[in-house]
Amino acid sequence: MPSIQQLEDLTTQVRRDILRMVHKVNSGHPGGSLGCAEFFVTLYNEIMERKEEFDMDGNGEDLFFLSNGHISPVFYSVLARAGYFPVEELNTFRLIDSRLQGHPTTHEGLPGVRIASGSLGQGLSVAIGAAETKKLNNDNHIIFTLHGDGELQEGQNWEAIMYAAGKNIDNLIATIDLNGQQIDGSTDDVLPLGSIKEKFEAFGWIVLEIEDGNTIEAIIKGLTKAKSLAGNGKPVCVLLKTVMGNGVDFMMHTHAWHGKAPNDEQLEIGLAQNAETLKDY
Secondary structure (H helix, E strand, C coil), rough: CCCCHHHHHHHHHHHHHHHHHHHHCCCHHHHHHCCHHHHHHHHHHCCCCCCCCCCCCCCCCCCEECCHHHHHHHHHHHHHHCCCCHHHHHCCCCCCCCCCCCCCCCCCCCCCCCCCCCCCCCCHHHHHHHHHHHHHCCCCCCCEEEEEEEHHHHCCHHHHHHHHHHHCCCCCEEEEEEECCECEEHHHHHCCCCCCCHHHHHHHCCEEEECCCCCHHHHHHHHHHHHCCCCCCEEEEEEEECCCCCCEEECCCCHHHCCCCHHHHHHHHHHCCCCCCCHHH
């Protein structure tokens, strides 16, 4: 297993990837991507049991489904740096005919991507189907998902949340990125969500909270505990409290960088705050 320092170094490099990808095409979603960098790095390099070769069946391994697909930059960076496809391919982000579209899709056959997630609110439904498939196949591995807090304003989520608990889908760990921001402002201003913890508990889920979702150690501790609770008859929800734009000071704590690319000067400032640890593509 990699050390905490190695995971932190990789997170720094992922932040560089995100900034450079979005800057190059002047398009994309850096804010949420930066906020979830620690989560993705930890999930793929410490928490999930993964096979060396990718296949769409996913038998005999943990699976991950990204529901809030607009944060594709962080997803692509972590997949590439985990060996799913060449790191150099990050240079094709959002270009015509690229496998790395703005929202992940499946028809290009990009290793690591299991569902198209351009439309919000659908990922949990798909993940439940995958979780039930594992049960039918007597495969004891876990399904992981990630969702935005603003995404929970989509009604399909709540049908899926009710179903998962009602059908005892206990091989499912759904993480909610709680950064309090969405494209038009704070979640409280757009449509208040109330207590997400109390809502999930009322629907019959086990709920854990990671107070510092931008700290590797806290994520390891929280997700390890979540895995230990799998198989107990209830799905598990992890509330991951993050900072949008984390690691780039002028992008932090604001919805302004939800879907805005940095200019040349801003890119250099952001890269200077995240010194290269591996190598840029």
